[in-house]
Amino acid sequence: MRWRNPVFFGLLFTLTLIAAASEGPGISVRDAWVRETPPGMTMMAGYMALRNNTSRPQVLVAAGSSGFETVMIHRTIVKDGMAGMAHASQIELIPNASLIFAPGGYHLMLTNPKRTLRAGDRVDINLEFRGGLVLPVAFEVRK
Amino acid sequence: MMATVALAAMLAGAWLAASDRENDSRARLLPDRVMTLFPDPKPLTAFALTDHQNRVFDLSRLKGKWSLLFFGFTHCPDICPTTLAVLARARDHIAKSTGGAEDVQFVFISVDPNRDTASRLRQYVDYFDTTFLGVTGNDAQIGNLARQLGAAYQVAFTPGIENYPVYHTATVFLVDPRGRYHAIFTPPFDAETISRRFKVLRELEGG
Numbered sequence: 001m002r003w004r005n006p007v008f009f010g011l012l013f014t015l016t017l018i019a020a021a022s023e024g025p026g027i028s029v030r031d032a033w034v035r036e037t038p039p040g041m042t043m044m045a046g047y048m049a050l051r052n053n054t055s056r057p058q059v060l061v062a063a064g065s066s067g068f069e070t071v072m073i074h075r076t077i078v079k080d081g082m083a084g085m086a087h088a089s090q091i092e093l094i095p096n097a098s099l100i101f102a103p104g105g106y107h108l109m110l111t112n113p114k115r116t117l118r119a120g121d122r123v124d125i126n127l128e129f130r131g132g133l134v135l136p137v138a139f140e141v142r143k
Numbered sequence: 144m145m146a147t148v149a150l151a152a153m154l155a156g157a158w159l160a161a162s163d164r165e166n167d168s169r170a171r172l173l174p175d176r177v178m179t180l181f182p183d184p185k186p187l188t189a190f191a192l193t194d195h196q197n198r199v200f201d202l203s204r205l206k207g208k209w210s211l212l213f214f215g216f217t218h219c220p221d222i223c224p225t226t227l228a229v230l231a232r233a234r235d236h237i238a239k240s241t242g243g244a245e246d247v248q249f250v251f252i253s254v255d256p257n258r259d260t261a262s263r264l265r266q267y268v269d270y271f272d273t274t275f276l277g278v279t280g281n282d283a284q285i286g287n288l289a290r291q292l293g294a295a296y297q298v299a300f301t302p303g304i305e306n307y308p309v310y311h312t313a314t315v316f317l318v319d320p321r322g323r324y325h326a327i328f329t330p331p332f333d334a335e336t337i338s339r340r341f342k343v344l345r346e347l348e349g350g
Contacts, residue, residue, distance in 0.1 A: 035224055038217075038270030040263070043306070045220040076221050082295050083222050083330075084310035103225040104331055110220070111306065 022137040026054035027093070027129065032139040034110065035103075036119045044117070046071075046108035046125060046139055047101045052093035059130040060091045067123040069112035076104055085109065090130070119143040177328060178340040184323035190288040192252070195264040195277035200250075202322055209247045209345060210318040211328075214294050214311045216255035217267045222313055225332075227251060227271040230315070232334035233341070234272055240342050244274075246320065247341075252288070253279040254296040254311050292316045292324060317341070319348065 022029045032048035052058045063071040073088045091106070093099050101107050108125065117123060121141040128134050192200040211230060215223035230249050238244035251268050253259035256279045259267075264277030279285065282298075289296060289312075296311040315328040315337070326344065328337055 035220075035228075037220075037224060038267045040266055041217060043218050043220040045224070074221070078313070079310065080295060081312055082297060082310035083313035084297075084308060085221070103221060107221050 022135055027052055027058055027133070027135060029127070029135065029137045032125075032137050033142045034117065034123060034139045036117065036141050036143045039116070042112050044068075044110040044113060045103075046110055047103065048108075048137065048139070049098055049100050050093060050127075051098040052095055055095045057095060058093045058133075060093065060127060061089070061130050062128040063108055063125055064128070065110070065123065065125040067114055067117075067125070068110045069114075070110075071125060072109045072111075073106070074109040075106050117141045177333075177336050178317075178326055178344075179329070180326045180344070181324065184319060184321075184325040185291075186321070186323050187288075187291050187318065190284065190291070192278040192280040192284055192288065193261065195261050195268060197261050200276070200278045205318050206322045207246075207320050209320060209341070210250055211247070211341075212250045212252055212292070212316040212318065213314075214252045214254055214289065214296055216253050216298075216309045216311070217259050217263055218255065218306065219309065222330075223251075224271075226313065226315070226330070227268070227275070229332040229334045229337070231272040231275070233332075233338045234274070236335060236338035237341060240338075242342065242345055246345075248276060249274070250276045250278055252285065253277065254285055254289075255279075255298055255309055256281060256285070257298075257300060317344075 022032070028051045030049045030051070032046070034044055034046045037044050050060070060073065063073060065071050073091060074085045075088055076083055077086045088106070091099065099106070119141050122138050123141065124136055124138055126134050126136050187202060187205065189202050194200040213226055213230065215226070217223070234244055234247065234249060237247055249272065251264070253264060259277075259279050264279060268275040268277040285296070294312040294314065294316065297309070299308045299310075301307050313330050315332065316324065317326040317328065319325040328340075
């Protein structure tokens with residue numbers, strides 16, 4: 001492939017744009033970010049907008065990352081006037097609809113980061129769906 | 144019949160409006176989704192906690208300043224960092240106002256003293272704002288202040304489990320410079336709205 005090939009550059013450019021988003025067959029993720037935490041903290045939260053572009057439900061069953069010891073799907077809930085976290089073993093995305101992971105609601109609970117993550121860093125988290133699809137998503141660390 | 148009901152409603156409305164005007168401008172701060180003001184602020188009684196610089200944090204530390212208090216724990220990935228980040232921005236807004244922020248303090252109360260030592264608290268609160276205070280104590284000491292504020296918490300500590308669940312009220316509590324429990328802010332929190340409500344209240348209360 002010649003270096004000056006416009007197709008080569010076009011492809012490179014497009015791949016760069018997809019950095020903080022990801023697309024699998026019918027499932028797209030936008031605005032994936034991890035909140036920067038104070039130094040030495042072992043728990044971080046990941047947020048994103050998940051969209052099921054297919055006409056069938058898609059079920060998120062797990063998440064994993066080489067950047068963290070464990071990744072769990074959690075939801076902040078209020079019980080007896082207290083906020084706490086509920087573990088969600090799976091989440092169903094209804095057809096042609098979005099599910100937002102945002103502060104105060106659904107989030108990925110990221111335990112024991114393997115390296116210190118600062119705003120501007122990127123970390124990859126794999127989203128696993130029922131049926132075998134694994135979607136690698138690049139999360140951006142933000143303050 | 145309808146005319147009578149309508150007339151009664153109008154008269155009632157007029158009466159309420161008139162009594163609001165008479166009852167001073169606290170009516171400007173009617174309860175809403177953001178802040179709930181207590182008509183008769185309750186004086187807090189003695190309690191003793193320790194701050195992130197290992198100084199005693201007792202009732203005397205709540206006098207002379209407005210205090211915004213929030214219960215949480217540093218292993219909290221979502222609610223606590225989110226709330227403290229909003230409170231830091233709220234402080235920025237308040238600091239820019241004519242009243243400034245010298246008479247306001249923000250206090251993060253950890254209900255998880257098992258993991259939240261003074262040095263861990265210092266690292267934590269410093270990150271959000273260098274003026275923020277981190278305090279904790281033993282369960283009895285925390286419970287004392289929590290009960291007075293109507294805050295609930297539950298630490299499901301299990302030996303051997305590294306990340307045990309912790310539940311805590313996610314409200315922000317407002318104590319006035321006379322050490323009285325004055326108002327609460329309820330989530331979801333917005334920095335600008337909190338600071339605006341607070342500034343109006345501070346002005347009404349004469350600082």
